[in-house]
Amino acid sequence: MSAYILRRLLAAIPVMAIVAVLVFLMLRLTPSDPAAIIAGDFANDQQIAEIRSKLGLDQPILTQFLIWIGNMFQGDFGESFFYKKQVAQLIVERVEPTISLSLLAIVLTVSIAVPLGTLAAYKQGSWIDRFVMGFSVIGFSVPVFVVGYLLIYLLAVKLDWFPVQGYQYLSDGFAGWLHRLILPSLTLSIVFVALIARMTRTSVLEVLHEDYIRTARAKGQSELKVLVRHALANAAVPILTVIGLTFATLIGGVVVTESVYTLPGLGLLTVDAVLARDYPTIQAVILLFSLAYVLVNLLVDVAYTLFDPRIRY
């Protein structure tokens, strides 16, 4: 087991190395001169040359790459062009809203989607089943920001239950934090509720026809126990897979949701950085999110063994 985890961790290293190369090259191999873009349309040649040497852009590309990677290993992601502070510090400041939003969205998703999908499978063909199937198609297609503005319009503007925008840090009180996060998390979770409810339904349906379910029922176990202990436990692996695979979509959703609700997290930082062509920040955020994506999928792989003892490595 621990040998397996170690092997998977080692396998993630070359992937991250390639991500680092790609993120580095993205900026350097473009047709346009990054120094000129950073300097803006009104800069003269001398200003551009200054920026170029300040960024080390006048050195050979391999040297640049090695310096960049070496600095990152020391936690130095460079200085933001726009905010004029260390990117590492900027990320630390902005990380709380993003983590809060993602975690709450995942909690919401799982607590809505798994019961819904299980119920749909249990009552296959009923109105709830058809609702889940219909919802899963629609939920997958309606863009996050459209969902966001619909919810804002109904629950914040019309009914005035929630604030329209903004974030409150957890240190300023749990109630306020939660109150401001419910709407964004709900927005972000809709698409995943759609996906995971559908996946849960399919997996539970497959399992429900197995012999051991019949055995469990025959020995007089309650229906709830049959569903949770036997059906759902066996459906956990495919559900987990979907959570891992959709984590990239979650990250995309975070960027959009933070923008809609002006939550000062990493997503909003990314958009602001792109608008300001703040390359050190863009590079660092993309690397960080990719690392999170790779690690989550690693965790999902490892979690398989916990949920399904048949899987052995």
Place this chain on the structure above:
Amino acid sequence: MAVADATPVRPRVSAFRQLARSTSVLIGGFIVAVMVTIAALAPWLGTRDPAEVNPSVRNKLPGYEATIRDDEGKKVPVSYRLGTDSLGRDIYSRVVYGARVSLIVGLTVSLISISIGLLIGLVAGYIRWLDGIIMRFMDGLMAIPAILLAIGLVSVFRAGIFAVVLAIVVPEVPRVVRLVRSIVLSIREEPYVESAITVGTPTPLLIFRHVLPNTVAPLIVQGTFICAAAILIEAILSFLGIGIPPEIPTWGNIMAEGRTLFRVFPHNILYPGLFLAVTVLGVNMLGDGLRDVLDPKMERRG
């Protein structure tokens, strides 16, 4: 990977019959057909110039009637069916013209991603020593979340439709490469291909005769999903203000413009949002239906 039957004629006929019976294909196809018609006939659907700014009719609610002077100075009555934005531009016209940009982006992205992905996938499947290098590279690309990769790429190029298309193509290519490569690898194992290799069929002929026909169905399905994803990502980029330049009417741009006054004029976001959602829904349903009929074993990607 599903491999088509050895007799290509009969399954194709039944595939068409199945397509006509599939509800997803019918509904999805209908929605897509309506959107294509709207996009194609945009100038004749009672629209005005979508870029025309008119300060006298700024921020009007849907159904607003006004009399404005045309180019020759004559007074003409104008009805703003879906209201106007903060520059006095007609939302209805902008939404209708926006269909053009969305569909063009969706179609171009899927065509380019499929072509590039097919080429790289064939190379990876055939030239064994390149396979490892190419696939590690693709793994790296796929480890960057698609929207972030697109955001990173648009930040590098100067804003424009081509930059946006390119930024959406790059994250989609690795998925096509993987698909094509897996088809190539499974087909190489087929007895009829092995015998073709044994009798000395040249590789290009082998690819054209045996490999390419087997990639058509999965690539059509994949292309449809890419199209839906591309329409969505374009709208997201434009909505975030980092996509297609704001003067070009796209659904994302209309929504981005409508953000500031959303509380008072929600229609600026809701109407383009509705068009966007319905279009993406239609394309996705079409893809779902096509997959069920053409390629039942293919998994939907997450």
